[in-house]
Amino acid sequence: MFATGNHLILYVAVGAYVVALALYYIRIRESALAFLLFGVIFHILYLVGRGWLGGTFVANPMFEGPYILPCAIATITLFSALLDHDRDWGPLLLPVLLASAFALAYPRGMIPPTPKKVTFLANIFFFTEVTAHALFYSGALLAFKSLLVRKDTSSYHGYLVWGFVVFSIAQVSGALWCYLGWGNTFRWSSRHMMSAAIWLYYAAYLHLRFLSEWDAKKKAVFAAVGAAVVFVGSFLSNLHEMHFPRVGG
Amino acid sequence: MIRKIWGMLGSLRLTFWILLACVALFFIGSFYMGSNYAYFDTMNEMTLQGWMINKGILRPGLIWWLPPVLIALFLLGLNTFCCSLKRIMALWPTRKGTGRRTFMLRLSPSLVHCFFLIILCGHCITSVAGSWERYKLSEGETIRLAGPGVDLAVDCITHTYYDQNSLLYDRIAQTTVLLRDSADKKITVSFLHPAVLGSYHLHLDMVKKRRSGSDNKQKPVETELAGESCNKEQVYKVTPDTDKQKLFLLVIRDPGIYLIMTGFVFILSLMTWYFVELSRAGDNKG
Numbered sequence: 001m002f003a004t005g006n007h008l009i010l011y012v013a014v015g016a017y018v019v020a021l022a023l024y025y026i027r028i029r030e031s032a033l034a035f036l037l038f039g040v041i042f043h044i045l046y047l048v049g050r051g052w053l054g055g056t057f058v059a060n061p062m063f064e065g066p067y068i069l070p071c072a073i074a075t076i077t078l079f080s081a082l083l084d085h086d087r088d089w090g091p092l093l094l095p096v097l098l099a100s101a102f103a104l105a106y107p108r109g110m111i112p113p114t115p116k117k118v119t120f121l122a123n124i125f126f127f128t129e130v131t132a133h134a135l136f137y138s139g140a141l142l143a144f145k146s147l148l149v150r151k152d153t154s155s156y157h158g159y160l161v162w163g164f165v166v167f168s169i170a171q172v173s174g175a176l177w178c179y180l181g182w183g184n185t186f187r188w189s190s191r192h193m194m195s196a197a198i199w200l201y202y203a204a205y206l207h208l209r210f211l212s213e214w215d216a217k218k219k220a221v222f223a224a225v226g227a228a229v230v231f232v233g234s235f236l237s238n239l240h241e242m243h244f245p246r247v248g249g
Numbered sequence: 250m251i252r253k254i255w256g257m258l259g260s261l262r263l264t265f266w267i268l269l270a271c272v273a274l275f276f277i278g279s280f281y282m283g284s285n286y287a288y289f290d291t292m293n294e295m296t297l298q299g300w301m302i303n304k305g306i307l308r309p310g311l312i313w314w315l316p317p318v319l320i321a322l323f324l325l326g327l328n329t330f331c332c333s334l335k336r337i338m339a340l341w342p343t344r345k346g347t348g349r350r351t352f353m354l355r356l357s358p359s360l361v362h363c364f365f366l367i368i369l370c371g372h373c374i375t376s377v378a379g380s381w382e383r384y385k386l387s388e389g390e391t392i393r394l395a396g397p398g399v400d401l402a403v404d405c406i407t408h409t410y411y412d413q414n415s416l417l418y419d420r421i422a423q424t425t426v427l428l429r430d431s432a433d434k435k436i437t438v439s440f441l442h443p444a445v446l447g448s449y450h451l452h453l454d455m456v457k458k459r460r461s462g463s464d465n466k467q468k469p470v471e472t473e474l475a476g477e478s479c480n481k482e483q484v485y486k487v488t489p490d491t492d493k494q495k496l497f498l499l500v501i502r503d504p505g506i507y508l509i510m511t512g513f514v515f516i517l518s519l520m521t522w523y524f525v526e527l528s529r530a531g532d533n534k535g
Contacts, residue, residue, distance in 0.1 A: 053416075054411070054415050054416045054417045055412070055414060055415035055416045055417070056411055056412045056414075056415035056417060058417070112417055112420050112485075112486070114440075114484065114485045115421055115422060115423050115424060115439075115440035115441070115485060116440050116441060118422070118423075118441075119441050158528075161524055162524070165520055165521060165524055168516070168517060168520060169517060172513045172516075172517055175509070175513065176510075176513075179503075179506065180441045180442070180443060180452075181440065181441050181452075182293070182452070182454075183381070183443070183450065183452045183499050183501040183503070184293055184375075184503075185372075185375070185503075185506065185509050186372060187293050188282065188289050188290075188292035188293055189282055189286075189289070189290070189293075190279045190280070190282040190283035190286075193275045193276075193278045193279035193282060194275070194276070194279045196271075196275050197271075197272045197275035197276045197279065200268050200271045200272045200275065201268075201269075201272045203268055204264075204265055204268035204269055204272065207261055207264050207265050207268065208265065210261050211261060211262060211265060229272070232276070233276075233279075236283075240283075245483070247416040247417065248416050
């Protein structure tokens with residue numbers, strides 16, 4: 001596996017994202033899209049390579065949040081661009097680059113998995129959780145943009161709705177995993193409480209459309225603030241895990 | 250008066266504000282739990298009322314947010330029930346006028362809410378009526394499980410490790426315990442593969458702290474968890490000081506689990522179907 005533990009591949013992917021952003025803003029959009037695709041492919045290769053960080057294949061490091069988040073946002077951006085050619089997808093590259101910068105600064109190795117963590121349910125949980133975070137961030141950014149340009153657009157709504165669905169899948173897979181490993185579907189712990197808070201926040205967002213006093217602008221503000229909720233709810237956990245002992249990398 | 254209360258309880262505005270209150274309270278709780286891991290971790294092996302009486306009451310400054318959480322969740326449940334009932338009552342007379350598919354599409358958000366209620370009830374039952382016991386496992390010994398009322402002999406404990414040539418060579422990859430009841434029926438338990446014993450589920454757990462007193466009795470876990478964090482990777486690392494690594498059998502009876510699982514399956518299926526159908530309808534419109 002040529003990508004095994006090769007962090008150069010991550011740098012290539014991030015470089016491609018930077019070029020994609022530059023090309024997008026000098027209006028060479030087809031090439032920007034090509035570089036974005038190039039970046040996503042290399043990023044996925046890097047993630048797959050992380051599976052061999054411990055010298056034997058373990059899937060868990062492939063799904064580590066800080067590494068998978070920029071790839072997830074980039075993939076969402078790619079699909080947005082391909083599905084709707086007129087969509088202004090350039091701003092979505094900004095969170096891709098911010099998340100990539102954090103990934104580059106993040107500890108390289110893998111947290112040795114405990115026997116309770118080596119299951120496909122854990123992988124589904126982390127994959128869907130980060131994908132949902134990526135959708136929430138993308139939606140929040142588009143909501144923020146709609147506030148800046150003072151245009152009544154609800155283009156962000158779909159991102160948040162699908163983010164909620166994917167996040168619900170994460171919660172269910174997480175609950176199943178938790179039951180098999182620890183004997184509870186919900187544990188009284190910081191991590192579970194944060195996840196519940198994020199889920200409830202977006203449940204509240206979904207109910208907003210039925211409240212007449214919440215106009216488009218207020219809804220956009222609520223959607224944009226969601227990024228802060230997700231950030232606090234997930235980033236603190238990432239920071240905490242930076243201090244965990246690691247191997248490889 | 251009753252109509253007024255019904256209208257208020259079934260109000261979406263109330264839903265929204267309860268949800269936001271829950272968000273705030275869960276965030277606050279999360280910070281308290283993050284900085285008092287050992288204290289709050291004991292909640293996971295006790296009934297809620299048992300924990301509140303035995304542990305919670307001792308440190309009110311740390312748990313002041315918990316009663317409001319429970320009240321907010323109760324109100325959310327009540328509000329969800331009223332809203333769903335209101336909506337179903339309004340939709341039901343229209344079932345013949347619209348096609349079955351359209352009717353189902355309109356009904357599915359209410360059904361999602363009903364299954365959410367079922368999940369909430371499941372969690373409530375688990376928290377109030379669940380039982381958790383913990384027994385130290387040593388090869389050759391027999392343990393008496395208080396809950397199920399059976400004796401289990403620990404026949405064999407086998408650890409498997411990662412490849413010797415890998416960086417994880419000193420880590421336990423899996424542990425399998427072979428138990429035998431008095432009728433010589435064999436029960437195998439390993440991490441992530443619990444065994445079923447009547448209405449009880451048997452799980453494995455490993456800790457690296459020395460327990461005080463007799464090992465074969467059900468005991469609180471706070472003392473042995475003191476100083477621990479949510480990161481357990483060191484627990485499964487083989488060190489020369491192996492007597493600190495102890496294997497436990499968790500004997501759990503969770504009467505809410507089937508409600509929770511049923512709710513999960515239906516809520517996910519209905520929610521996905523609903524949003525896919527909505528997207529399709531949007532595409533067809535466009």
